[in-house]
Amino acid sequence: MASYDRSRAGGSPRPPRTGDTWWYAAVAAEAPGSFSTRVRTRTRRACLGAVLVLTVVYAGLVLTATGRRWGDAALTGRRTDTVVTTLLREHPSLSGLTTLSLVLGCLLLPAVGLIRRRYALTGLAAGAVVTALAITALLQRYAPRPRFLDPGGALVPSGFPSAQTTLALGIALGLALVVPQRQRGLVVGAATLWAVAVGAYTLADGRHRPGDVIAGALVVLAVHCGLHSLLARKGRVRPAARRGAALPGLPATLPLLLVAAGGLGAGLWLLGATLAVPDAALAVPDAASYDAAGFRLAHRCGQALAAGVVATTGLLLIALLRHVELERPPVPFRLGGPFVEAAGAPADAELVGPFTEDLDHEIS
Structure with a gap:
């Protein structure tokens, strides 16, 4: 150790240099019951839970015939929902606005980090977004699933998970790494509401099924929880101020909580009503037993469940990092x-x- 790494006579101990005593942080992070250990444990459990739920969603909505039928009914039901059709007809610019917002989000994330001079955290946030998109592309290309053909005989590409939702929510959760701790709830909550809107538009436009949006949110949550677990493993987290930490974020977290609770509650209730519809009524739109109300119900159920899951992922990360500071302490x-x-x-x-x-x- 350095010669000055000792207590001063009659005074307070001099803080050691980080480069000379880097292993102190690693040892402290491994101590049972330490703050870093607690953060690492809960983020690792959240990561494993997201992977488990993603596996269940994949098995239930992609590999089973009932799940695929429900997803197809939700995709077809957008045409029978007058609210959706009227919105898309009267506002055709929504497609361009969605693409523009994704481009601006990709520029906003590194801009905030570079302005605040958090270069390492900015790189980690961008890396998390790229990793989530890479996992999404691999699942779309190589995940086993039934093959579907369009009316022209061409193979229909898989949309599981949704790349648009992965990108939007990845940017939203990536902002947790680069914004100050006191503004984290407000910024991440507002960005998550934007991600909910992007996912809802992809469903209304017919680009994805509800399971695709839900899977994209779970992929992003797993990647970010794994990243924060790694940061805690390296001793890069420290306790933050607890008093009044939740008040600045209420304007965004409260609407997000309402969307999460309302979406999951309404979605599960509508799911029960949708399952009560006979399978023959949701088979193909031109069948003799075609039921427009059943298709419309399936679409609204998918919209509610997707919005609830995306909002819940943002709230979960905010809760996991509520009293966690990711920035280095001020220079003495x-x-x-x-x-x-x-x-x-x-x-x-x-x-x-x-x-x-x-x-x-x-x-x-």
Whole structure:
């Protein structure tokens, strides 16, 4: 250890250099019951839980005939929902606005990090977005699933998971790495509401099924929880102020909570009503037993469940990082100059306060 890594006589201990005692942080992070251990445990459990739920969604909505029938009914039901058709007909610019918002979000995330000079965290946030998109592309290409053909005989590409939802929610949760801790709830909550709107538009436009949007949200949650678990493993987290930390984020987290609770509640209730519809009525739109109300019900159920799941993922990450500070502590007070050097202080030591260790500083 360095020679100055000892307690000062009659004074407070001098803080050691990070480069000389880097292993102190690693040992402290591994201590049972430490703050880093608690953060790592809960984020790792959230990551594993997201992977487990993603597996269940994939098995239930992609591999089973009932799940595929429900997804197809939700996709077809957008044409029977007058609210959706009227909105898309009267506002054709929504498609361009959605694409533009995704482009601006991709620029906003690194811009905030670079302006705040959080270069390492900005790189991690961008890496998390790229990793989530890469996992989404791999699942779309290689995940086993039944093959479907369009009326022309061409193979229908898989939309599981939704790339638009993955990108939007990845940007929203990535902002948790680059914004200040006190503004994290407000910024991440508002960005998650935007991700909910992007997912809802992809469903209304017929680009994706509800399971695709839900899977995209779960992929992003798993990646970000795994990243924060790794940061806690490396000792890069520390406790933040607890008093009044939740108040600045209420304007965004409260609507997000209402969307999550209302979406999941209404979606599960509508799902029960949809399952009560005979399978023959939801088979194909041109069947003799075609039921427009059943298709419309399936679409609204998918919209509610997708919005509830996306909002819940944002709330879960905000809750996991509520009292977690990801930035380094402020630099301690240092004093230098010719008077300090003339007093005999080591040239490479970090000085705290106006006095040196020779104790020859009596004031009479």
